[in-house]
Amino acid sequence: MQKGMKLDEFLINHTNLEMAKLLLALAEGCKVIGRLVNNAGLNDITGTTGETNVQGETVQKLDDLSNKILMDYLTASETCAGYLSEENEGIVTLRANAPYTISVDPLDGSSNIDVCAPIGTIFAINERVSQLGAVTEADFLQKGDNTKAAGYVIYGSSTILIFSVGKGVYGFTLNTQDGEFRLSNIDMKTPEKGKIYSINQGNIGKFTDGMKNFIQYCVESDKETSRPYSLRYIGSMVGDVHRNLLKGGIFMYPANKGETKGKLRLLYECIPMAYLLENAGGMATDGNQRILELQPTEVHERSAIFIGSKNLVEKAHEFLKG
Numbered sequence: 001m002q003k004g005m006k007l008d009e010f011l012i013n014h015t016n017l018e019m020a021k022l023l024l025a026l027a028e029g030c031k032v033i034g035r036l037v038n039n040a041g042l043n044d045i046t047g048t049t050g051e052t053n054v055q056g057e058t059v060q061k062l063d064d065l066s067n068k069i070l071m072d073y074l075t076a077s078e079t080c081a082g083y084l085s086e087e088n089e090g091i092v093t094l095r096a097n098a099p100y101t102i103s104v105d106p107l108d109g110s111s112n113i114d115v116c117a118p119i120g121t122i123f124a125i126n127e128r129v130s131q132l133g134a135v136t137e138a139d140f141l142q143k144g145d146n147t148k149a150a151g152y153v154i155y156g157s158s159t160i161l162i163f164s165v166g167k168g169v170y171g172f173t174l175n176t177q178d179g180e181f182r183l184s185n186i187d188m189k190t191p192e193k194g195k196i197y198s199i200n201q202g203n204i205g206k207f208t209d210g211m212k213n214f215i216q217y218c219v220e221s222d223k224e225t226s227r228p229y230s231l232r233y234i235g236s237m238v239g240d241v242h243r244n245l246l247k248g249g250i251f252m253y254p255a256n257k258g259e260t261k262g263k264l265r266l267l268y269e270c271i272p273m274a275y276l277l278e279n280a281g282g283m284a285t286d287g288n289q290r291i292l293e294l295q296p297t298e299v300h301e302r303s304a305i306f307i308g309s310k311n312l313v314e315k316a317h318e319f320l321k322g
């Protein structure tokens with residue numbers, strides 16, 4: 001396998017034709033989103049639409065545009081039966097007789113759009129469980145262990161597609177010379193021992209005692225474990241997880257004291273990232289159980305997440321269990 005290989009060549013050799021078509025359509029859609037993100041300030045597409053989405057959050061113009069672009073490209077793939085998105089209230093049937101469904105956050109970290117910080121598209125692909133015809137919620141409410149492919153595109157200083165079809169994690173950087181996604185990261189492995197922790201520490205007043213104690217552990221000095229660890233937090237899950245995947249670390253969005261769920265969405269934020277990190281040799285849990293073992297019950301449900309290098313996720317667990 002050679003660096004520089006085009007995405008279509010890679011897919012032909014690593015997955016079936018229908019999945020390859022779906023991933024290529026998704027990648028094409030993300031190229032369009034990437035261009036819009038790069039030029040956002042010039043085209044009056046920064047700021048909000050004035051609407052709120054199904055989760056009661058302000059919709060940014062680019063959230064809405066990205067959602068429409070992905071639906072168009074995935075419909076054109078002819079292999080994507082159904083679409084679940086952070087931006088749509090319900091599931092949508094794109095091609096009644098196609099084999100796969102996709103759950104996406106079209107533009108994650110959208111509060112960072114206007115300030116030029118990295119943002120991304122997150123996705124997970126399942127095989128439908130229903131027979132032909134319109135998709136059903138059961139097609140989407142599958143455990144992460146059933147995932148057939150997942151990943152993200154980060155729109156940062158480069159635009160990079162990181163994904164797995166179950167055997168290794170690969171990265172394709174968008175070559176701005178020829179407009180092709182080209183292989184740049186082969187069989188990615190996250191360091192087993194990380195030294196970065198990523199969390200919105202401003203919320204510390206709402207954290208459980210176990211969570212507070214883990215943060216205290218991260219900031220203490222200890223030569224043997226290279227502490228204190230560095231705190232790095234962009235507020236864009238794609239940016240924070242991408243950095244930690246490469247450098248080693250833990251990203252956390254815990255449940256607040258007295259609550260059981262965190263902020264991030266299980267089907268299109270937590271499961272795709274957990275699938276990737278596990279395929280890269282890392283870990284991902286809700287503080288108790290593997291994310292990929294959780295049985296989703298609602299399409300927009302939320303989960304706490306602790307994801308990254310094994311040493312740090314395991315250490316967080318010790319503190320969370322008290």
Ligand code: AHM
Pocket residue numbers: 057086105107108109110111200235236237238263
């Ligand atoms: P979004 O899907 O509305 O953009 O929200 C998800 C984002 C994640 O990218 C990020 O990790 C998190 O929200 C940050 O939340 P907070 O500002 O509470 O730290």
Ligand code: MG
Pocket residue numbers: 086105107108109269
């Ligand atoms: Mg999001």
